[in-house]
Structure formats: structure tokens, C-alpha cells
Amino acid sequence: MDYSSAFAGMKVIDLSGGVAGPSCAMMLAQHGADVIKVETPHNGGDWSRILGRTYEDHSAFSLYGTLGKRSLALDLKTPEGKAILWRLVRGADVFIEGFRPGTIQRYGFGYDAVSAKEPGIIYYSISGFGQTGPLAARPAMDPVLQAFTGIVTENRGEHDNHPHRIAISLIDMFSGLLGFQAIATSLYVRREQAVKQGRFIELSLMQGGAMLSIIRLIAHHLERGTTTRTSMPNGVFNTADGQINVTMVRATDWRPFCEAIEQAQLLEDPRFATHAARGTNLDELYGVLRPMLAARSTAWLSERLTAKGIMNGRVNSYEEFLMEEQVAATGIMAWLAQPGVSEKVPMPNIPGLPPFESGTKRAHAPRLGEHTRDVLTEHGYSAAEIEALVERKVVGVG
Known part of the structure; x- marks a missing residue:
């Protein structure tokens, strides 16, 4: 172990989709963990792959969210698919899911079931509004939670005084970092245990939005919505x-x-x-x-x-911004070649880690199912068994 690979040797099963969960798991991969991204072989895989303009199997969202992972395309709606996932769970250190509350339980992979097989596993659930409460089952993405948590109201247009969402995936990205720190600290504690004890961690985009805007939340509450201006003009x-x-x-x-x-x-x-x-x-x-x-x-x-x-x-x-001299002088950006993209992609280097280098595992965003055969082989499946699973469309290969 060293500072560039703190989680080397750890296995992470990432069933999340979109931005918040995948970006959390991506950070684990960047710190050395073997992150197996489990995504459906149908309809383009993780839905972040088809957000906005696409580049073969990727979009701007997935180029970031899958970086450094291995992709296994797996149909969890089949009994064989579930059996494969159970085999992956064996020996796993972290399990990440981002389905709507109740869905992972219906698949049979809720915390109780997974921790019964792997008591030391760190199990992380990310959702829109949380696992309980009247809005738990409601579908939600970053713009919805920006509106719900008050961020949109705060961001009024100067000329129209109308609430506007912030165009970047603000809550998603911040929630991904919150999830990473919660998992990382849990792994730190678990490493010191003689008998590894896992835990369940829950995070919602609602909670991420609240934490992101906490200073304004406090100010608006104490000043009853009429916050004191800072110095003018701004x-x-x-x-x-x-x-x-x-x-x-x-x-x-x-x-x-x-x-x-x-x-x-x-x-x-x-x-x-x-x-x-x-x-x-x-x-x-x-x-x-x-x-x-x-x-x-x-x-x-x-x-x-x-x-x-x-x-x-x-x-x-x-x-x-990318052309600014200060950006070049500080070396904060790397330019990475990626599959299906005709030109190099800008990627911020991660603090505390070596700069990205094209062609390395850390700097590679996998195609859907690119590592299906490798992962299944490592988990005991023969070549004939894998081909049969491909034939029956239980798994997909890149």
C-alpha cells in the first residue's frame, strides 16, 4: 500500500447508475480498489452512458463516472444473473447500489441478505429522497433536488428574478464525494478490526443538497429568509x-x-x-x-x-478556462484518449494522486461489458459457461 493506492486489493461491487453513485465508486477505483461496475446489458447499460451527446458507449457523464473501473454487463432479472452477482459478492469489501428504495431488496440483494453472506462488507445506498418517508419512492435527479432543497430559489436570474437550476450536476458530484468519504473512513476503521465488521451507510441527494447549501440554510433560517447582504457591489x-x-x-x-x-x-x-x-x-x-x-x-x-x-x-x-495559463502552470488537467472519442478528453487530476496517463487502468473509461469475460473467468466460470451465458443474453460483452 502507498499513497497512490490506499485501497489496493479491495473489491468493490458497483450497481449504481447516473452520477452520484458512480462518481463515488470512481474515486475508490482511483485509489486502487478493483471496482466492478455491474450494469444491464440492455438499453445501453448505465443510463449515464446515454445522457446528452454520445460517443459510442459513452457520454461526458460516463467518461468521468466509469474511469478506472471494469464493466460487467449482467442481467439481474434472470436467476443466472443473480447467481453471478452472488459469486461476485463473495470476498467483496464494498457494495454500492443506487436503485429506488425497495428495488434492491426485490432483487434479493438488500443489506440483510448481502451482509449475511459477507458480514464485513461496507454496504452503501444512494437515493434521491432517502430510504424512508413519504417521498422515498419518488424518482429524482439533480435538478429535482436543487429545486426541493432551495438551491434553485437561491439562484435567481439577475434580469428576470426567476429561479434557475445550476447547470452542472452540483448535488450529484458533491454527494459522490460525501459517499466516498463515508466509505473511506469506514474502510479505515474496519482495517483495524481483528474481526471485520461491516456497516450500512445511507445517503440521499436531498441530504447532499442540504449539506452543500448549509451556510445559506442557516442564514435564511436565522434571518427568516431576509439574509444580510455582504459588501456591495458584487x-x-x-x-x-x-x-x-x-x-x-x-x-x-x-x-x-x-x-x-x-x-x-x-x-x-x-x-x-x-x-x-x-x-x-x-x-x-x-x-x-x-x-x-x-x-x-x-x-x-x-x-x-x-x-x-x-x-x-x-x-x-x-x-x-482550459486555455488559461494558470491551468497549464498548475498542471490540474490531464488530456486522456478514450474509446469511441475522436479527440482527447480533459480530466482534472485528483488531489493526492499521480497525474492521469492515457493508456493506464486509472485513466480508462470502459465500454459496456468490456470486462465481462475477464471478471467471470476470475470468479470461476469456464470459457464454455461464459459463452453459454452470452448466448442466453444473461451477460453482455463489449
């Missing part, structure tokens, strides 16, 4: 050649801000002289500032604001 402003974000933290930032943009006369304007006055007259303040900032270039504003200690950042597209 937000995105048009410039002569683009847009810039300005973030002011302290009321004392006002003077250096005015000096930076060469508008010292605003300091004497009673409408804006104090923090409270700027909050009361915020629309008027923005009405004055917007044309001033729009007449200057982004680079001019950024240089002067930075010199005065005012936090700011050019508003980039994703492609512009």
Missing part, C-alpha cells in the same frame, strides 16, 4: 470586451474599489457612502457602475482591482 458586470466577476467581502473594500476604477467621486455620494446606504440604493448603484465598467476592458479592470486587493475574475467559457 456580481458579474459587462466590460468592453467581455465580463468580469467582482467579489467584495468587507465594507472597507468600497474605497479601494472606487479608486481602482477611477471613480473617487462615488465616495462622496451620500447614496453610496456607507454599507447600509449602498444596500438601500443598490439598484441606483448598479445603474451608475454598469456603464462605467462596460467602458473598460476586462484586463484593465482586473489588473487595477487586483492591485487594490479586490477579488475579481474574468468570466470564462469552459474552453477559455
Whole structure:
């Protein structure tokens, strides 16, 4: 074991689909675990593979969520498929499922059943609204939980004052990290046990959304929905050649801000002289500032604001971000060749691990069923038995 492969030798059975569960299991794979991704051989496999534009067996979602795993295409609706999964469970360290509550029990692989066979297993369930309660059975994805937990209400458009979802899979990705830390700490504790004792871990996207927005939740609750503004002005402003974000933290930032943009006369304007006055007259303040900032270039504003200690950042597209000198200087991105994709894919390197390298296991996103034969062979199936399972469509091969 070393820092680059803390979970080497551990076997993870990943039955989750979408983003939250798969990204959690992906992190285990990146830290050395053998993650066997079990997905249906029908309808394209894990549904994340067909979200948005597809590249043979992949989408942008699955290129990230399957990285470093092995794919076994298996029909769990058949008795033979269930028998195969039971054989995989033997000796497994982690079992991950992301079905709607009650579904995994109907398949026969609930925690009680699995832990009876493997008492030391860490069993992790991820769902939308949780395993119990009136909404437990309701289907849910990231946008639904952004709305339900209040994040959408918080994210109102500047021009239409209408609630908007945040376009990235915010809750999914955060929940994946929460799941990873819960499993990782459980494995740490279990490693010290003379007799390995497993546990059941539950996480919902609802819980992930609550934790993600906890500071705003606290503030809105204590202030009954009318939260105190931070220093003004804040937000995105048009410039002569683009847009810039300005973030002011302290009321004392006002003077250096005015000096930076060469508008010292605003300091004497009673409408804006104090923090409270700027909050009361915020629309008027923005009405004055917007044309001033729009007449200057982004680079001019950024240089002067930075010199005065005012936090700011050019508003980039994703492609512009990837081309930033700072990104190259810090080495945070790798560019990986992937099956079915005509050009290399950008992938953030994972903190604490070596950079990704194309062609290595860690950097490979498998096709659906790519490792079916290998996994079955390792678990005692002969070549003839595997071919018979393929023939009967119990399993699929890449």
C-alpha cells in the first residue's frame, strides 16, 4: 500500500447508475480498489452512458463516472444473473447500489441478505429522497433536488428574478464525494478490526443538497429568509470586451474599489457612502457602475482591482478556462484518449494522486461489458459457461 493506492486489493461491487453513485465508486477505483461496475446489458447499460451527446458507449457523464473501473454487463432479472452477482459478492469489501428504495431488496440483494453472506462488507445506498418517508419512492435527479432543497430559489436570474437550476450536476458530484468519504473512513476503521465488521451507510441527494447549501440554510433560517447582504457591489458586470466577476467581502473594500476604477467621486455620494446606504440604493448603484465598467476592458479592470486587493475574475467559457495559463502552470488537467472519442478528453487530476496517463487502468473509461469475460473467468466460470451465458443474453460483452 502507498499513497497512490490506499485501497489496493479491495473489491468493490458497483450497481449504481447516473452520477452520484458512480462518481463515488470512481474515486475508490482511483485509489486502487478493483471496482466492478455491474450494469444491464440492455438499453445501453448505465443510463449515464446515454445522457446528452454520445460517443459510442459513452457520454461526458460516463467518461468521468466509469474511469478506472471494469464493466460487467449482467442481467439481474434472470436467476443466472443473480447467481453471478452472488459469486461476485463473495470476498467483496464494498457494495454500492443506487436503485429506488425497495428495488434492491426485490432483487434479493438488500443489506440483510448481502451482509449475511459477507458480514464485513461496507454496504452503501444512494437515493434521491432517502430510504424512508413519504417521498422515498419518488424518482429524482439533480435538478429535482436543487429545486426541493432551495438551491434553485437561491439562484435567481439577475434580469428576470426567476429561479434557475445550476447547470452542472452540483448535488450529484458533491454527494459522490460525501459517499466516498463515508466509505473511506469506514474502510479505515474496519482495517483495524481483528474481526471485520461491516456497516450500512445511507445517503440521499436531498441530504447532499442540504449539506452543500448549509451556510445559506442557516442564514435564511436565522434571518427568516431576509439574509444580510455582504459588501456591495458584487456580481458579474459587462466590460468592453467581455465580463468580469467582482467579489467584495468587507465594507472597507468600497474605497479601494472606487479608486481602482477611477471613480473617487462615488465616495462622496451620500447614496453610496456607507454599507447600509449602498444596500438601500443598490439598484441606483448598479445603474451608475454598469456603464462605467462596460467602458473598460476586462484586463484593465482586473489588473487595477487586483492591485487594490479586490477579488475579481474574468468570466470564462469552459474552453477559455482550459486555455488559461494558470491551468497549464498548475498542471490540474490531464488530456486522456478514450474509446469511441475522436479527440482527447480533459480530466482534472485528483488531489493526492499521480497525474492521469492515457493508456493506464486509472485513466480508462470502459465500454459496456468490456470486462465481462475477464471478471467471470476470475470468479470461476469456464470459457464454455461464459459463452453459454452470452448466448442466453444473461451477460453482455463489449
